[in-house]
Amino acid sequence: MAKIVACVCTSHVPAIGAALDNGxxxxxxxxxxFGGYEKSKEWIEKVKPDVCIVVFNDHATAFSxxxxxxxxxxxxxxxxxxxxxxxxxxxxxxxxxxxxAAHIAQSVILxxxxxxxxxxxDVDHGLTVPLSLMFxxxxxxxxxxxxxxxxxxxxxxxTGKRCYNLGKAIRKAVxxxxxxxxxxxxxxxxxxxxxSGPRAGLINSDFDKAFLDALATxxxxxxxxxxxxxxxxxxxxxxxxVMWLVARGAMDEKVNEIYRFYTVPASNTAVGHLILENAxx
Amino acid sequence: MEKPKKEYEDIPGTTVFDADxxxxxxxINMFCMSLLKAENRTAFKxxxxxxxxxxxxxxxxxxxxxxxxxxxMLALGGNIYFTSKLGATDGLSFQQVAAKMxxxxxxxxxxxxxxxxxxxxxxxxxxxxxxxxx
Numbered sequence: 456m457a458k459i460v461a462c463v464c465t466s467h468v469p470a471i472g473a474a475l476d477n478g479x480x481x482x483x484x485x486x487x488x489f490g491g492y493e494k495s496k497e498w499i500e501k502v503k504p505d506v507c508i509v510v511f512n513d514h515a516t517a518f519s520x521x522x523x524x525x526x527x528x529x530x531x532x533x534x535x536x537x538x539x540x541x542x543x544x545x546x547x548x549x550x551x552x553x554x555x556a557a558h559i560a561q562s563v564i565l566x567x568x569x570x571x572x573x574x575x576x577d578v579d580h581g582l583t584v585p586l587s588l589m590f591x592x593x594x595x596x597x598x599x600x601x602x603x604x605x606x607x608x609x610x611x612x613x614t615g616k617r618c619y620n621l622g623k624a625i626r627k628a629v630x631x632x633x634x635x636x637x638x639x640x641x642x643x644x645x646x647x648x649x650x651s652g653p654r655a656g657l658i659n660s661d662f663d664k665a666f667l668d669a670l671a672t673x674x675x676x677x678x679x680x681x682x683x684x685x686x687x688x689x690x691x692x693x694x695x696x697v698m699w700l701v702a703r704g705a706m707d708e709k710v711n712e713i714y715r716f717y718t719v720p721a722s723n724t725a726v727g728h729l730i731l732e733n734a735x736x
Numbered sequence: 737m738e739k740p741k742k743e744y745e746d747i748p749g750t751t752v753f754d755a756d757x758x759x760x761x762x763x764i765n766m767f768c769m770s771l772l773k774a775e776n777r778t779a780f781k782x783x784x785x786x787x788x789x790x791x792x793x794x795x796x797x798x799x800x801x802x803x804x805x806x807x808x809m810l811a812l813g814g815n816i817y818f819t820s821k822l823g824a825t826d827g828l829s830f831q832q833v834a835a836k837m838x839x840x841x842x843x844x845x846x847x848x849x850x851x852x853x854x855x856x857x858x859x860x861x862x863x864x865x866x867x868x869x870x
Contacts, residue, residue, distance in 0.1 A: 656838060
């Protein structure tokens with residue numbers, strides 16, 4: 456039986472990818488960010504997931520304004536790193552797990568979560584930066600990846616509650632897959648940031664830290680946060696944090712906090728990172 | 737019946753990209769999307785006004801793009817994840833585009849971020865900005 460063994464939440468700031476790709480990781484500004492992921496890299500090397508489900512958002516890369524799916528599950532065999540305007544990131548092609556993805560799609564849709572199924576999608580920094588933070592710069596990513604793209608670009612994104620419940624449905628789907636697979640689920644994006652308009656640069660560390668606490672000890676508190684509160688308190692783009700709730704929903708209510716990291720800033724954004732394992736495991 | 741007011745319109749210095757905005761800014765955003773291809777970036781740089789003709793833009797939208805009026809593009813329906821591709825075409829990072837929208841210099845903006853960013857205090861609602869600006 457496949458099993459979700461942990462959840463990893465992390466920001467996916469594009470400048471982090473650029474710093475890594477351009478060899479700036481040792482500069483003090485970036486050392487402060489990358490240093491926070493050293494323990495995480497050691498941890499995931501021990502956990503050795505077979506598959507990572509990465510909940511992320513596309514930033515007007517695979518999806519234009521022609522079609523904006525709320526939840527889109529990648530069922531392809533591979534995904535090419537996208538050219539987002541600066542040229543593609545020099546990172547390995549992402550290999551999917553089409554069989555497990557198809558199984559998840561079937562299970563959660565019949566569970567009344569109406570996903571869009573994607574058979575071709577270039578993946579942008581939303582997906583590749585978290586992989587780089589957790590796995591460094593390998594020649595090949597060490598596991599298969601199932602991307603789950605959540606719309607957080609065109610308001611309104613799905614609610615926190617919807618995301619959390621989708622996480623529960625994904626867990627049920629994974630646990631009904633017959634092959635023995637170790638699965639880690641990533642929730643990415645956030646934390647507080649606003650990159651648009653005259654209010655750009657907004658950071659709210661109190662909000663972020665309360666959100667991290669809630670995920671670790673009282674997820675319902677985070678689930679109850681309304682969109683207006685994310686946007687007002689954590690910046691227009693801080694609403695990305697709903698994606699962390701998909702990952703959190705796939706875990707037990709009681710979890711052990713394995714690791715936490717928080718720093719301000721990376722470019723325009725507060726960087727938050729949390730690793731949780733089920734208390735029952 | 738009058739359309740209900742959107743509660744997020746009260747957030748200062750912020751244009752929320754919703755379905756109304758995305759319809760209005762379809763041309764801006766699809767133009768920006770085209771810049772994901774290197775050959776299109778080259779063609780646009782070679783003849784900006786000519787290139788824009790294919791995108792069914794209003795004169796205001798065309799003007800905002802040509803003048804790199806980043807806030808203007810958002811007001812006219814652009815979204816930052818799209819307009820940042822125009823920034824990328826100009827060689828600008830997300831942070832450099834963000835700085836321009838706040839009216840700060842790149843250095844001032846970078847310093848503000850290093851010092852912990854813009855505080856939420858005084859920046860939650862439009863009434864606070866009106867108060868601030870006297």
